[in-house]
């Protein structure tokens with residue numbers, strides 16, 4: 001008798017006030033009100049949706065979050081200007097100048113994310129390759145050495161040579177980004193390797209970077 005009532009309530013999905021469950025606790029009984037179908041589907045939908053979502057966005061792959069995509073677009077936009085700046089010289093003066101140019105460091109950062117994070121970790125905290133945030137370096141004594149290490153590699157190819165894979169402009173900008181990472185360590189990265197080296201040269205005075213004919217004449 002009560003079974004029939006229960007079945008009727010389940011199939012119609014309409015909560016009926018007079019259907020009681022079979023259980024009774026100290027004489028207290030409860031109505032049999034099934035969860036609405038839409039609620040159950042929503043719940044099941046969430047369960048199905050969550051694992052792929054989690055896998056896609058939280059598996060550590062760079063470039064999938066909105067912030068990363070924004071960075072990439074910004075960098076692409078800057079690269080447009082980049083094509084107008086012509087070929088940079090891979091020398092000390094140019095590198096020092098770009099180490100202090102925030103907008104170009106973003107381009108360096110995106111190059112770093114694409115090519116270097118696998119070995120040097122996010123923001124250069126160190127992984128297979130050394131930590132690039134501290135004051136200790138294995139192959140670098142002067143800021144200019146960063147360019148040489150990038151062009152020719154180091155330690156018999158453990159650090160690959162990038163001369164043939166990146167343009168000179170890219171090498172200069174990613175070197176500037178690497179230089180800018182120095183001093184950003186919060187202590188959580190790979191332990192220091194190599195020797196402590198003197199601080200980078202200070203930022204050049206603004207005018208020196210813009211060849212202003214009036215200033216010279």
Ligand code: HEC
Pocket residue numbers: 111112115116117118119120128129130132136137138139140146149150154155158159160162174175178193194
């Ligand atoms: C295949 C792994 C790998 C990749 C990819 C890689 N590096 Fe390295 N890198 C290393 C290793 C290993 C060393 C340390 C070499 C040594 O032991 O002397 C190193 C050293 C360096 C150094 C010198 C650090 C020091 O302490 O002397 C710099 C700078 C550097 N890498 C920058 C980069 C940049 C920028 C990129 C991307 C364009 C890059 N690396 C990509 C593995 C890598």
